[in-house]
Amino acid sequence: MSESNEPEILFGIYCPPHPQPLLSPDASAGYGKLRAAFDECRRRIEESEADIILVYSTTWASIIGHQIQALEKAVWTHVDDDFHYLGSMPYEFAMDTEFAHAMKANCEKRGLEARTVEYEGFPIDTGSVVALQLLNPENRIPACILSSNMYANRAETIVLGKAARDTLAAQGKKAVVVVVSSLSNRMFTEHIDPAEDRIHSQKDDDWNRKILEFFGDGRLEDLSQLSRDIHGQIRVQKVVAYKPAWWMAATMGQHNNYDGEVLAYEALHGSGGAVITLTPASGSVGDKEFDEDDVEFYRGDRNVLDKGMLE
Amino acid sequence: MADGQKGQIVAGCLAPHPPHLVYADNPPENEAYSEGGWETLRWGYQRLARKLKNIDYDAIVIFTPHWQTYIGTHFLGLPQFKSKSVDPVFPNLFRYNYDLTVDVELAQAMHDEAAAQGIITKMMKNPDFRVDYGTITSCHLLNPEWDKPIVTISSNRNTHYYSPEVMVEQATALGRACAKAIEESGKRVVLVASHSLSHRHFVEEAPLPEDMSREHIYNHSQYVWDMKIIEMMREGKSREVIDIMPEFTEQTIAETEGGGLIWMLGAMGYPEFPAEIYGYQSVIGTGNVVACWDPNDETREYVL
Numbered sequence: 001m002s003e004s005n006e007p008e009i010l011f012g013i014y015c016p017p018h019p020q021p022l023l024s025p026d027a028s029a030g031y032g033k034l035r036a037a038f039d040e041c042r043r044r045i046e047e048s049e050a051d052i053i054l055v056y057s058t059t060w061a062s063i064i065g066h067q068i069q070a071l072e073k074a075v076w077t078h079v080d081d082d083f084h085y086l087g088s089m090p091y092e093f094a095m096d097t098e099f100a101h102a103m104k105a106n107c108e109k110r111g112l113e114a115r116t117v118e119y120e121g122f123p124i125d126t127g128s129v130v131a132l133q134l135l136n137p138e139n140r141i142p143a144c145i146l147s148s149n150m151y152a153n154r155a156e157t158i159v160l161g162k163a164a165r166d167t168l169a170a171q172g173k174k175a176v177v178v179v180v181s182s183l184s185n186r187m188f189t190e191h192i193d194p195a196e197d198r199i200h201s202q203k204d205d206d207w208n209r210k211i212l213e214f215f216g217d218g219r220l221e222d223l224s225q226l227s228r229d230i231h232g233q234i235r236v237q238k239v240v241a242y243k244p245a246w247w248m249a250a251t252m253g254q255h256n257n258y259d260g261e262v263l264a265y266e267a268l269h270g271s272g273g274a275v276i277t278l279t280p281a282s283g284s285v286g287d288k289e290f291d292e293d294d295v296e297f298y299r300g301d302r303n304v305l306d307k308g309m310l311e
Numbered sequence: 312m313a314d315g316q317k318g319q320i321v322a323g324c325l326a327p328h329p330p331h332l333v334y335a336d337n338p339p340e341n342e343a344y345s346e347g348g349w350e351t352l353r354w355g356y357q358r359l360a361r362k363l364k365n366i367d368y369d370a371i372v373i374f375t376p377h378w379q380t381y382i383g384t385h386f387l388g389l390p391q392f393k394s395k396s397v398d399p400v401f402p403n404l405f406r407y408n409y410d411l412t413v414d415v416e417l418a419q420a421m422h423d424e425a426a427a428q429g430i431i432t433k434m435m436k437n438p439d440f441r442v443d444y445g446t447i448t449s450c451h452l453l454n455p456e457w458d459k460p461i462v463t464i465s466s467n468r469n470t471h472y473y474s475p476e477v478m479v480e481q482a483t484a485l486g487r488a489c490a491k492a493i494e495e496s497g498k499r500v501v502l503v504a505s506h507s508l509s510h511r512h513f514v515e516e517a518p519l520p521e522d523m524s525r526e527h528i529y530n531h532s533q534y535v536w537d538m539k540i541i542e543m544m545r546e547g548k549s550r551e552v553i554d555i556m557p558e559f560t561e562q563t564i565a566e567t568e569g570g571g572l573i574w575m576l577g578a579m580g581y582p583e584f585p586a587e588i589y590g591y592q593s594v595i596g597t598g599n600v601v602a603c604w605d606p607n608d609e610t611r612e613y614v615l
């Protein structure tokens with residue numbers, strides 16, 4: 001599949017999934033700064049000519065391939081599993097159903113298992129609810145949400161991003177790309193006073209700041225290449241890999257030609273929460289040979305053991 | 312409730328919650344329609360449900376891995392929850408309208424006892440909270456009439472945050488605290504650990520999900536591990552089941568990682584009597600056993 005037909009990505013946003021910036025922004029100075037950064041992103045989206053907000057959420061785990069939210073009007077009241085005492089999150093989101101269905105078809109063309117979900121009461125995850133409530137409160141722009149398959153590794157995730165590019169290009173839609181994910185994701189396992197929130201460890205903080213340096217320099221593909229290291233160093237091993245930078249790079253373009261801006265970096269119950277924007281630009285930083293292979297089609301498990309069997 | 316008498320755990324059930332089993336049953340509460348499937352598990356469940364009908368009990372306490380909390384262990388803390396549960400992974404199969412009651416007094420007592428023993432705890436009192444589909448599925452299959460109050464206990468993510476060994480320590484401590492609270496409550500309680508054994512899923516689904524010609528265990532290694540665990544259950548070696556659990560959990564990415572079975576066997580003091588086995592079958596590749604630990608020598612059966 002060639003990329004002669006380039007999609008128009010206006011900018012990308014990387015933001016945290018925790019509900020504090022939505023539900024309790026005044027509980028600490030840090031939560032307030034994250035909220036202000038979300039608000040700034042909302043203003044930029046309003047001023048842009050975006051046709052769609054495309055969300056990839058690490059808190060929406062899927063098993064059967066890649067799930068795509070397609071319900072035209074998704075209405076519910078969401079409550080977080082841990083932070084239920086901070087309050088409920090009523091929502092009413094407008095989804096771009098046309099995009100969702102085409103996205104499914106394009107995933108399948110590239111070898112991915114994919115399906116749309118269109119059910120009243122489907123439990124949209126905390127991260128997606130927080131992001132869409134704060135970034136697009138009036139539903140001015142239709143959205144689409146993509147799940148994060150818990151078994152998927154790099155090849156699948158890169159191909160998922162490319163399928164998103166195919167779809168945006170084919171429909172001629174200008175997109176704001178939103179990745180919902182923490183940086184370091186280790187939280188404190190006890191209740192804390194929000195005013196005393198801090199990053200869980202010095203190591204997590206050091207890594208987060210290094211990642212933010214890369215984002216600030218617009219080095220998205222470099223971060224994508226570093227994903228496995230990031231996973232090993234500062235991610236609780238809940239899923240097989242740290243995938244957000246893979247998907248973001250594959251969707252926005254696998255290079256370092258971005259203007260990056262870190263709008264906020266604060267602790268969210270110990271985890272690293274950052275609101276970052278990346279805007280496609282000219283000029284690139286540190287163009288190097290990349291270690292990781294590029295992938296156009298997903299061909300499933302490689303069945304290495306079967307192939308290695310002696311006759 | 313028997314006044315002045317000590318409360319007790321009258322049964323402990325290992326009750327897996329693939330939503331496929333409710334889907335296959337076609338109860339009026341579920342919106343999806345099926346042509347059946349997974350009878351080995353469903354018929355086993357029906358037999359266990361009949362047994363529970365003959366046991367005198369006041370409440371079901373269920374530990375679920377689909378209410379995942381990172382900050383301590385949480386307990387349902389309001390008397391009623393009514394809503395629709397839509398499975399986030401299999402929404403095509405499970406959209407279940409529930410209306411359930413909670414034994415808040417018992418929940419609070421377990422919460423307080425756990426807290427007194429240094430376990431991080433929280434009561435969940437948000438009326439908009441949606442009860443997880445693990446609770447709904449296991450409780451529906453064990454008690455389709457929903458005529459007993461329940462308490463759901465969340466799964467603290469110790470396995471991922473620390474290690475499977477830490478989960479054994481933490482879930483056992485929680486189990487002991489719950490058992491003490493139950494004893495002091497004077498109530499007769501059925502414990503439920505809601506989860507599968509081996510837990511590798513296929514990432515593709517048959518066009519007709521209940522097409523049983525497509526159903527099988529993900530791989531033979533998962534099967535052999537599951538059989539080893541079930542054999543130990545049959546032999547009354549529950550302490551050994553817990554001892555081998557960290558390795559089992561890692562080797563088969565088992566749903567025991569959530570801590571439910573550890574919590575339940577810990578609460579029951581590691582029973583040395585055999586577990587009743589009601590059925591084993593795979594669901595979308597995962598390994599599932601329906602089992603019951605009946606502490607009553609008079610009523611304990613050799614089922615399968």
Ligand SMILES: [Fe+2]
Binds near residue numbers: 377507
């Ligand atoms: Fe489960």
